[in-house]
Amino acid sequence: MKYLMFLVFLVCASASAAVEPHEILQDQRLEQRARDISKGLRCPVCQNETIDESSAEIAADLRVLVRERLSVGDSDQEVVDFVVARYGEFVLLKPSVSGSNLLLWGMAPLMLIIGLGFGVVFVRRCGGQTPNVQDPSLSDAERSELEKLLKP
């Protein structure tokens, strides 16, 4: 296993950027779409790199595959579905908004609402009454202390 990890590291983290000149499509609009799609697909053997960045062989194959599908006339979504059907949900860097993932996507707005709710409750409790609306009268003990202090 350790050896395998090392191999993965060797293949991926060799730190040279990915897209090779011969992969690039002539049609610039198609190429731009391919780049955008590639940036959302994870290289299956790497540690957290997109196929657009990875120099692994399989990433290169996938980049070519994406371009082939686009050239045939697939839509962006069709290309992504095609890759996901073969490599699984794992390659999607943007998790699908479905099933249990709804929890993930809903978390940010939900937490913000809860957080703001708590904030409002706290501010109301602590500061609902503005400082000058406070009860200005003194308790007996305070009054006698004040008198003591004010005595010349």
Add this chain to the structure above:
Amino acid sequence: MINELGHFALILGFMVAILQATVPLVGARLNHHGMMSFGRTAATAQFVLIAASFLALVHAFVTSDFSLRLVTLNSHSLKPMIYKISGTWGNHEGSMLLWVLILALFGACAAWFGGNLTHRFRATALAVQGAIGVAFIGFIIFTSNPFIRLALPPFDGQDLNPLLQDPGLAFHPPFLYLGYVGLSMAFSFAVAALIEGRVDAAWARWVRPWTLAAWVFLTIGIALGSWWAYYELGWGGFWFWDPVENASFMPWLLAAALLHSAIVVEKRESLKSWTILLAILAFGFSLLGTFIVRSGVLTSVHAFANDPERGVVILGILIFFVGGALTLFSLRAASMQSQGIFGMVSRETALVLNNVLLAVSAFVVFVGTIWPLVAEIFFDRTLSVGPPFFNMAFTPLMILLGLALPLGAMLPWKRGRLEKGIRQLTLPLIFALSCGGLVWAMQTGRSLQAPIGLFLGAWLVSGAIADLLQRLGREKDFGRLMRLPRADWGKAIAHSGFGITMLAIAALIAWEKEDIRVVDIGETWTLGPYDLTLRDVRLEMGPNYRARIAEVELGQNGQMIAMMYPEKRFYPVAKMPTTEAGIDYRFLRDVYVVLGDTQDGGSWTMRSYLKPFANWIWAGAALMAFGGLLSLSDRRLRTAPSGHKPRAPQAAKATPAE
């Protein structure tokens, strides 16, 4: 011999930490003066012992002592000296030892400079700090001992991962650890406060500088790491939302929240229990970061120690400390009464909003980071959560924060008037809107990124300036500007830095240009307004690598601007190639060239990028750190009110002891 002494010092340090964790605590219960004082002696002794142990390990790396397993695995005799030294912490065992060293250093600082804390309180805090020390020194000795010898030492080592042989990365871990571990101070103080049942302005005055220092170090550490990724990984990415990066980013966000909420405790005796909770969580997330980096549970580009067993131990430590602290918190939080009363529109409310936004964004990063794990365990789905998710979920929170910041920063304490704040900010708002509008009109693309980023940047910077100017009063006495407390300058500078970083990220993402092509030697190609020419590619030998170095001429309108030397290195010992980009740094843009592979017929793959405002990202981070340091140097923070003297009766009432 020196290795054995280092090993022995480490074990002694472990023993001292055990005593530090128990004796002062018992002393504080019994009110025994001598036992409480022992904490200070122990903290100093622990620091000296761990430092000796660490120096012994550095010595082994510097002298290339391959009888140590760790040195064999991570060093090589040909490696340049600076990387021999930095190799000490370029691995799991050594970096843990550095972690513990910094922990002991912070404990010792509390012992040396904590004269104005009450005796009992300092003893309790040192005991908590000692307990953290026990856990981690024990972890080192029993699971990842750096001093293990080899029976048959080899002639030479296996070299440090070449990616780590870089000045940026040599200093990245120490700064990060200073930040992570600095938060342990806030944690120890929070737990001590819970044990003593006492939180007041004096407490906050102590916690704030430590948190501020930790935050400054984290800022520097994260910026160094991201800068390293920018120039080293070969395509100029600077942030990947990688689990390991997130692990450092979550404590940063929480530390930022904590240092703001501590201001409220200090100045207004409000938000007490929340501040305590934040202090616990901030350090909890640092521990979580340690766990993520070292367990290999979440795969990442930079994880360097993937060992599930060690991960389990760290998880145990994490659960013990955070769980214990949270239990204590749930028992004692009710006694932390908030005192200050404030209006709906006030600095306090603004800081509550700041805390909500920062805490929620830290939580969003947390959920995104661990979601693959959750999905696999509970829903049986193997999936990834990458940059697209984080960009969509995190960015809006930062935009909200940026929008609210200048206004909140100008509101007075207790009670303010919104109209007054808005009036003072009219000019900055107009300025920022016109900046954003100008960009919107100028650019042809579809994206809103750049206009929003530019608007926010201009809004934050000009808002900070307006804040300083309104301090001048009616007579516009500019001499007053110099007499403002340093903390005010620090605040303005750090907030501007935040704006500049936001602006730079938006501009870079929106306006980056890329070109990938095969070129022959002597060929010229264009990139935006620039012409690049590949002059030559030559072979050279480095101290421990072979390099192919390209000479690329950068020109504009027929005039040469600069020569760039992108490299492709190969480290024979580690059998790894690395890329060194050729970068022409300028104020408004970087030109970034990477040498690719050779093609048939002697031509080369060249990647070139035009990166507008790239430097501004780190300049903004540097400003944030500088603002923090300036604020740290403020006299008011150093002369904390003495805890020995009885405080004003009102404050004493606020903190009922047990």
